[in-house]
Amino acid sequence: MAASGEPKKKSELRVFESLDELATDLAEYIAQLSEISVKERGCFTIALSGGSLISLMGKLCEAPYNKTVDWTKWYVFWADERAVAKNHVDSNYKQTKDGFLSKVSILNSHVYSINDNVTVEDAAGEYEFAIRQMVKIRIIGVSEINDCPKFDLILLSMGPDGHVASLFPQHPALEQKEEWVTYITNSPKPPPERITFTLPVINSASNVALVATGEDKAMAVHLAIADATDGLDASSSPARMIQPTDGKLVWFIDKPAASVLDAGNSDSPRVE
Numbered sequence: 001m002a003a004s005g006e007p008k009k010k011s012e013l014r015v016f017e018s019l020d021e022l023a024t025d026l027a028e029y030i031a032q033l034s035e036i037s038v039k040e041r042g043c044f045t046i047a048l049s050g051g052s053l054i055s056l057m058g059k060l061c062e063a064p065y066n067k068t069v070d071w072t073k074w075y076v077f078w079a080d081e082r083a084v085a086k087n088h089v090d091s092n093y094k095q096t097k098d099g100f101l102s103k104v105s106i107l108n109s110h111v112y113s114i115n116d117n118v119t120v121e122d123a124a125g126e127y128e129f130a131i132r133q134m135v136k137i138r139i140i141g142v143s144e145i146n147d148c149p150k151f152d153l154i155l156l157s158m159g160p161d162g163h164v165a166s167l168f169p170q171h172p173a174l175e176q177k178e179e180w181v182t183y184i185t186n187s188p189k190p191p192p193e194r195i196t197f198t199l200p201v202i203n204s205a206s207n208v209a210l211v212a213t214g215e216d217k218a219m220a221v222h223l224a225i226a227d228a229t230d231g232l233d234a235s236s237s238p239a240r241m242i243q244p245t246d247g248k249l250v251w252f253i254d255k256p257a258a259s260v261l262d263a264g265n266s267d268s269p270r271v272e
């Protein structure tokens with residue numbers, strides 16, 4: 001059973017006893033957002049990332065969702081991607097195709113993967129251009145605050161160092177305010193070359209889900225969520241910088257990832 005708090009400041013923390021319960025709730029959450037977006041806007045724009053996220057989304061490929069979700073209305077993007085060939089084991093696209101896209105009826109023409117035939121810089125530029133075209137025709141919504149794309153849902157998983165997408169602690173990419181998509185060539189976690197959504201894009205989404213599982217994430221979860229983090233330099237916790245301006249953030253974490261919060265080492269969390 002999830003310990004789920006009432007939304008406060010448009011953020012919510014859901015803590016699960018098991019990965020199975022987390023996966024069940026995550027599938028229902030995504031399916032509900034898809035239904036709402038299709039009803040309100042006629043389509044559903046979702047940006048994915050790597051890590052265990054894709055396998056945690058697995059229940060979407062099963063009954064009832066495989067039949068009830070309106071897959072033809074989905075448009076799939078990536079919040080970050082490694083600059084490797086699409087058939088490389090490190091490719092987020094490959095992981096998503098093998099574990100998700102090949103199992104549901106999303107149209108190939110609605111899948112916006114990153115060009116793996118050009119430099120990482122050009123791939124980032126092309127990806128931003130593609131997103132701009134989709135904003136122009138309003139498949140992707142637009143933020144009234146800053147003209148950024150407003151994805152219906154951006155799904156992120158957090159690393160043990162608090163990184164989200166390919167935004168790593170202390171990295172200058174965290175400061176990028178102008179571009180929607182940027183690239184890095186020195187990722188502390190291999191592979192070194194990656195493209196990533198910038199913070200303004202992530203924070204402009206209608207919904208952001210942040211998934212963190214396992215004990216190795218416990219301190220990063222604490223730093224990202226706790227109200228009081230004495231002397232914490234903001235850029236040491238990219239996950240803490242995820243604060244949708246006009247959208248809603250939901251954390252999906254398991255007990256081990258919540259263990260530092262549970263231990264009472266944090267003051268009241270910034271989210272409930």
Ligand SMILES: O=C(O)[C@H](O)[C@@H](O)[C@H](O)[C@H](O)COP(=O)(O)O
Pocket residue numbers: 049050051052053157158159160163164165166189190213214
């Ligand atoms: O880009 C990457 O190198 C990974 O995808 C990374 O961002 C991953 O998502 C987190 O480290 C969480 O990993 P898990 O979800 O596997 O715990």
